[in-house]
Amino acid sequence: MSSHEVGPGLTKRTSRGGALTTNFSSEVFDNQVVPSSLGSISPVLRAAKEVEAEQPRVAYLCRFHAFEKAHRLDPSSTGRGVRQFKTALLQRLERDNAPSLAARVKKSDAREIQSFYQEYYENYVRSLDQGEQGDRVQLGKAYQTAEVLFEVLCAVNKTEKVEEVDPEIIAAAKDVQEKKEIYTPYNILPLDAAGASQPIMQLEEIKAAVAALWNTHGLNWPTLFEQHRQKAGDLDILDWLRAMFGFQKDNVRNQREHLILLLSNVHVRLVPKPEPFNQLDERAVDAVMHKLFKNYKTWCKFLGRKHNLRLPQQYQEVQQRKMLYMGLYLLIWGEAANIRFMPECLCFIFHNMSYELHGHLAGNVGTMTGDSIKPSYGGDEEAFLRKVITPLYRVIDKEAKKSRNGKAPHSSWCNYDDLNEYFWCFGPCFELPWLPQVEVY
Numbered sequence: 021m022s023s024h025e026v027g028p029g030l031t032k033r034t035s036r037g038g039a040l041t042t043n044f045s046s047e048v049f050d051n052q053v054v055p056s057s058l059g060s061i062s063p064v065l066r067a068a069k070e071v072e073a074e075q076p077r078v079a080y081l082c083r084f085h086a087f088e089k090a091h092r093l094d095p096s097s098t099g100r101g102v103r104q105f106k107t108a109l110l111q112r113l114e115r116d117n118a119p120s121l122a123a124r125v126k127k128s129d130a131r132e133i134q135s136f137y138q139e140y141y142e143n144y145v146r147s148l149d150q151g152e153q154g155d156r157v158q159l160g161k162a163y164q165t166a167e168v169l170f171e172v173l174c175a176v177n178k179t180e181k182v183e184e185v186d187p188e189i190i191a192a193a194k195d196v197q198e199k200k201e202i203y204t205p206y207n208i209l210p211l212d213a214a215g216a217s218q219p220i221m222q223l224e225e226i227k228a229a230v231a232a233l234w235n236t237h238g239l240n241w242p243t244l245f246e247q248h249r250q251k252a253g254d255l256d257i258l259d260w261l262r263a264m265f266g267f268q269k270d271n272v273r274n275q276r277e278h279l280i281l282l283l284s285n286v287h288v289r290l291v292p293k294p295e296p297f298n299q300l301d302e303r304a305v306d307a308v309m310h311k312l313f314k315n316y317k318t319w320c321k322f323l324g325r326k327h328n329l330r331l332p333q334q335y336q337e338v339q340q341r342k343m344l345y346m347g348l349y350l351l352i353w354g355e356a357a358n359i360r361f362m363p364e365c366l367c368f369i370f371h372n373m374s375y376e377l378h379g380h381l382a383g384n385v386g387t388m389t390g391d392s393i394k395p396s397y398g399g400d401e402e403a404f405l406r407k408v409i410t411p412l413y414r415v416i417d418k419e420a421k422k423s424r425n426g427k428a429p430h431s432s433w434c435n436y437d438d439l440n441e442y443f444w445c446f447g448p449c450f451e452l453p454w455l456p457q458v459e460v461y
Contacts, residue, residue, distance in 0.1 A: 141196070257340070312350075
């Protein structure tokens with residue numbers, strides 16, 4: 021077996037059969053093998069590797085910034101693999117400092133990275149951005165690298181006490197931030213302006229579901245969100261639910277794709293074929309609703325309560341209301357975490373939130389305050405996670421700790437089924453106040 025150097029600090033050993041095995045070394049962090057607890061520094065290390073050939077000093081500054089972030093995230097290096105990772109990264113920094121400093125063109129690190137950032141933005145990012153003709157994958161990577169470079173630039177300026185940043189750099193950073201959101205990586209559907217020309221978005225069943233989701237006619241937006249809406253352009257039903265109930269932005273993005281695919285998959289299989297095909301058929305909406313709310317309706321029937329899936333009198337508003345109910349349920353499910361193991365608890369949450377939703381749409385909520393779209397727990401950023409899910413999770417966590425890792429008798433603590441059983445009892449279940457009176461933060 022022989023060995024040869026394939027890069028600074030990385031050794032590959034070649035067996036006689038030709039197979040390659042890589043030893044752990046100081047280069048491992050460049051291959052994105054970072055401890056899970058330090059995942060947020062991976063983009064910084066990827067940016068360092070990308071620019072290293074052209075600008076080694078900037079690559080060094082990126083790795084130095086990654087080391088500082090890693091130390092802030094885990095200062096005592098208690099996480100799995102963190103100590104080894106930080107040691108390898110520090111060794112790499114010590115080795116690269118002198119040669120990268122010798123290769124520096126400008127008089128200071130601040131000027132060096134500012135100069136490179138401008139060059140990278142003007143000569144690479146802008147040349148790639150050709151609208152719908154551009155390469156989405158390459159553009160996404162370029163904007164992410166540019167964002168990282170600006171983050172490192174700000175850190176270097178702070179270290180060297182540089183108070184002013186060139187206005188051109190600030191303008192470029194704002195443009196990068198806006199475009200980065202447009203070219204965010206997606207799962208299946210590119211649901212942004214830049215993805216409209218992609219083949220999958222040309223399918224009629226996809227267009228039909230997307231059009232139904234964009235029907236926000238008659239929905240009143242919060243004042244602050246209305247201003248954002250005017251800048252961002254058209255927003256859909258799930259954005260409205262996020263504005264009202266405080267769901268997370270990424271949850272909205274995931275459930276938007278989820279709901280579109282559920283509806284389009286049923287729509288395309290309908291017999292007889294819908295006419296016109298590019299409009300979402302009511303049969304598809306009803307089929308998806310039946311699947312989503314079968315357990316909820318069973319739960320309501322068992323407890324002798326009328327469900328809150330109330331539809332309006334006007335026919336043209338019926339489909340929108342159904343989309344709102346389905347979107348609300350999926351958004352609740354998307355942030356429920358371990359509460360998903362308590363399906364009747366989810367029914368209880370949806371039952372109360374759908375009641376509030378109906379009140380908002382009927383204009384019966386918030387008339388005293390003048391704001392008709394705030395739920396009882398407030399619709400601020402991530403309010404649902406903080407004020408609904410987290411208090412319930414803490415109850416589960418408290419009960420789990422009573423088990424003493426399974427050593428305590430089961431009669432002394434409650435598991436998921438025991439807690440979920442509470443929501444099968446008519447009296448205690450509906451005597452529970454909405455919401456849990458727990459201050460999370």
